[in-house]
Amino acid sequence: MALKVKNGFKRYGNDKFVLNNLNVNVDRGEIYGLLGASGCGKTTLLSCVVGLRKLDAGEIIVLGQDAYGQLGGLCGYMPQEISLLNSLSIFESLEYFGMLYGMSSTMRQSQIKFLSTFLDLPPLNSCIQDLSGGQKRRVSLATAMIHNPPLLVLDEPTVGLDPLLRQRIWEHLVQISRDCGTTIILSTHYIEETRRCDKVGFMRGGQLLAEASPKSLLSQFNCDSLESVALQLCREDKHILDYNENNYTSEFNEAVQIKSYRKVSISMQIHPNQITPVVETHHHKIIWALLMKFWYRHLRDWRCLTAEFVLPIMIILVMQNVIGLPPRNLKIGVLTPNSDEYCINNSTLTECFANIGICNFLQKFDDSKVEWIPINSYENGIQSIRLGNTIGLLQFPVDFSTHFKNRMVYRNFASNETIQGSTISLVMDESNVIIASWMKLTVVKKYLEFISSIASACNLNPAIVAEPLKFNAIYGSMEIWKVISYMQPGITILTVFMLANSIAILWVEDREKGLEDRDYVAGVKLWHRMVCYFATESIIGFIHLVIFFSLLTGVYGMEIRGSWYLAVGLVMMTAICGFTMGWMFAMLKDNVLETIILILFMSITQASCSGGMWPMEMANPIYRHLAKLLPATIIIESFQSICIRGWGLSHSSVLNGFLTASVYIAISISVCFLAERRRRR
Numbered sequence: 001m002a003l004k005v006k007n008g009f010k011r012y013g014n015d016k017f018v019l020n021n022l023n024v025n026v027d028r029g030e031i032y033g034l035l036g037a038s039g040c041g042k043t044t045l046l047s048c049v050v051g052l053r054k055l056d057a058g059e060i061i062v063l064g065q066d067a068y069g070q071l072g073g074l075c076g077y078m079p080q081e082i083s084l085l086n087s088l089s090i091f092e093s094l095e096y097f098g099m100l101y102g103m104s105s106t107m108r109q110s111q112i113k114f115l116s117t118f119l120d121l122p123p124l125n126s127c128i129q130d131l132s133g134g135q136k137r138r139v140s141l142a143t144a145m146i147h148n149p150p151l152l153v154l155d156e157p158t159v160g161l162d163p164l165l166r167q168r169i170w171e172h173l174v175q176i177s178r179d180c181g182t183t184i185i186l187s188t189h190y191i192e193e194t195r196r197c198d199k200v201g202f203m204r205g206g207q208l209l210a211e212a213s214p215k216s217l218l219s220q221f222n223c224d225s226l227e228s229v230a231l232q233l234c235r236e237d238k239h240i241l242d243y244n245e246n247n248y249t250s251e252f253n254e255a256v257q258i259k260s261y262r263k264v265s266i267s268m269q270i271h272p273n274q275i276t277p278v279v280e281t282h283h284h285k286i287i288w289a290l291l292m293k294f295w296y297r298h299l300r301d302w303r304c305l306t307a308e309f310v311l312p313i314m315i316i317l318v319m320q321n322v323i324g325l326p327p328r329n330l331k332i333g334v335l336t337p338n339s340d341e342y343c344i345n346n347s348t349l350t351e352c353f354a355n356i357g358i359c360n361f362l363q364k365f366d367d368s369k370v371e372w373i374p375i376n377s378y379e380n381g382i383q384s385i386r387l388g389n390t391i392g393l394l395q396f397p398v399d400f401s402t403h404f405k406n407r408m409v410y411r412n413f414a415s416n417e418t419i420q421g422s423t424i425s426l427v428m429d430e431s432n433v434i435i436a437s438w439m440k441l442t443v444v445k446k447y448l449e450f451i452s453s454i455a456s457a458c459n460l461n462p463a464i465v466a467e468p469l470k471f472n473a474i475y476g477s478m479e480i481w482k483v484i485s486y487m488q489p490g491i492t493i494l495t496v497f498m499l500a501n502s503i504a505i506l507w508v509e510d511r512e513k514g515l516e517d518r519d520y521v522a523g524v525k526l527w528h529r530m531v532c533y534f535a536t537e538s539i540i541g542f543i544h545l546v547i548f549f550s551l552l553t554g555v556y557g558m559e560i561r562g563s564w565y566l567a568v569g570l571v572m573m574t575a576i577c578g579f580t581m582g583w584m585f586a587m588l589k590d591n592v593l594e595t596i597i598l599i600l601f602m603s604i605t606q607a608s609c610s611g612g613m614w615p616m617e618m619a620n621p622i623y624r625h626l627a628k629l630l631p632a633t634i635i636i637e638s639f640q641s642i643c644i645r646g647w648g649l650s651h652s653s654v655l656n657g658f659l660t661a662s663v664y665i666a667i668s669i670s671v672c673f674l675a676e677r678r679r680r681r
């Protein structure tokens with residue numbers, strides 16, 4: 001027996017049973033036509049037959065294999081959807097499946113030649129995405145038949161094909177079933193074409209109403225067409241009270257009731273080839289085929305090319321040219337009450353107190369960063385800020401130079417008038433806190449330079465007037481506002497992680513289009529996919545690494561003070577961690593949009609809470625602890641320690657980065673296997 005389903009039950013979640021105590025018997029070499037209304041459970045039954053789903057209860061024996069699982073080369077499966085990769089050509093698609101089934105190159109070539117003539121396929125170099133619906137179905141049928149399997153499971157194979165081609169296909173199916181003993185199980189909505197079947201099964205509400213040869217059904221029901229038999233079977237089904245006869249064309253109405261199994265007769269056809277075939281899996285050919293597919297897809301799909309190569313370059317360019325650069329052309333109003341003292345002596349700046357003018361102070365500023373806008377009154381200065389024409393007002397009191405000189409000369413004995421007359425005031429638009437902070441820091445720095453130059457001109461040690469504070473850097477730079485050097489390691493890790501994560505989208509897209517299921521039936525296991533994704537994604541991760549390191553260190557002066565091996569190793573571990581987590585997302589989600597939202601959620605959370613852009617020391621303590629659960633947090637800290645501090649593996653901070661990545665990789669892979677087990681139930 002080729003297929004035996006005994007008391008099969010199946011339902012999705014807690015819904016009603018889709019297969020409800022179903023019994024099906026298909027002999028070897030038989031063509032079995034499965035008929036029934038849309039939604040009666042034909043596809044569900046076929047997916048259980050090919051091992052995509054498990055029955056909830058009951059028994060299913062396929063080609064003598066009392067096991068649920070992949071049939072590999074034993075079965076050729078044509079699902080209802082096209083389920084072919086759009087970016088491959090017809091030839092590549094057929095080659096791909098031929099390789100999955102472990103066919104030799106010569107066998108593949110001769111089968112492709114035969115099928116392309118027999119099914120009247122378009123030129124073999126045509127891309128799948130450029131084919132019409134009918135052409136795609138023919139290619140899909142060809143891929144199911146490429147390896148001459150002992151069992152063909154075809155879900156609506158002739159939909160959308162012209163009558164001549166349908167006729168040819170039927171002739172071929174009859175021929176291979178007679179000559180090669182191929183068992184063919186197919187579902188169709190064209191009732192009359194199943195006259196050529198050895199047996200037909202009428203399905204309704206998850207059960208078979210009848211199962212017999214077309215001839216015996218016609219004589220049993222005394223009808224001249226199978227369509228009339230179907231109609232009569234429905235009429236006789238007394239549980240269906242509201243059946244509307246006029247609505248019946250090629251469909252049954254849906255009704256799910258528990259009914260007793262009614263077998264009309266069984267046409268037994270014994271074929272000499274009754275030995276149970278053995279499922280053979282050619283692991284190396286499967287991996288090679290998958291690698292070929294992934295490679296072509298990555299090279300041909302512009303979305304992959306953009307995400308993988310253009311996006312990282314764009315991120316670096318945007319980051320380096322936007323974040324952390326000093327401001328340019330900040331418009332600051334400057335109020336100097338009596339303009340004649342603006343510059344008291346512009347010629348001999350080396351004389352004591354000759355460089356004490358307002359202009360000497362303002363000249364300390366970089367013209368490209370600050371643009372001084374002369375203002376004639378305090379009110380106008382404030383108005384100018386309110387109107388958004390300037391972002392601040394630097395106000396000098398009347399006789400600033402004289403008072404400032406007196407303040408330096410009299411020091412402790414300076415009067416209040418002198419102190420007030422030498423005090424510069426700055427009013428800022430504080431709505432932009434980053435610009436305001438930069439300006440205030442810069443004014444203090446320039447003020448210290450200003451008085452230091454006055455001290456030098458008066459033959460005093462400038463250190464006397466400097467602030468009595470000394471700052472030193474063990475790691476990092478003393479340059480104020482060098483935020484970018486803090487962010488570079490974080491952004492590298494976050495971007496590599498996010499890009500690697502996005503593999504989940506391709507994986508789920510394949511599942512949505514039925515590619516994953518079709519591969520599964522052909523013998524592709526989860527670990528095969530993982531090996532191939534590991535190989536391709538590691539290469540892509542390495543390319544990202546080269547892009548990041550060459551641009552950041554080569555062009556933008558990022559320093560790697562520690563070991564390059566460690567830095568490269570950690571970024572590669574990040575990529576692996578990112579794509580294995582991507583696999584995990586893909587195994588947990590079935591919808592592309594949900595997957596994109598999940599990746600976005602992960603990326604945004606990590607970007608803001610992992611310490612890559614903003615130090616977690618400044619975060620709420622609860623968040624600070626929670627952030628440690630994000631994979632990027634500890635990895636970023638580790639990468640910062642390697643790049644900025646030059647630390648090695650002996651520092652726990654660096655070691656923890658590698659350990660964290662390893663733990664997340666292990667968790668993700670384990671979840672994938674668990675999810676796969678659950679999925680195939």
Ligand SMILES: Nc1ncnc2c1ncn2[C@@H]1O[C@H](COP(=O)(O)OP(=O)(O)OP(=O)(O)O)[C@@H](O)[C@H]1O
Nearest residue numbers: 012013018036037038039040041042043044045080
């Ligand atoms: N993955 C799923 N999750 C939940 N319900 C499902 C799922 N797949 C199918 N169903 C439900 O199971 C029932 C049977 O679906 P199935 O696809 O097997 O019918 P069918 O006879 O093949 O229909 P058609 O002829 O239109 O292809 C339908 O009611 C459908 O909504």
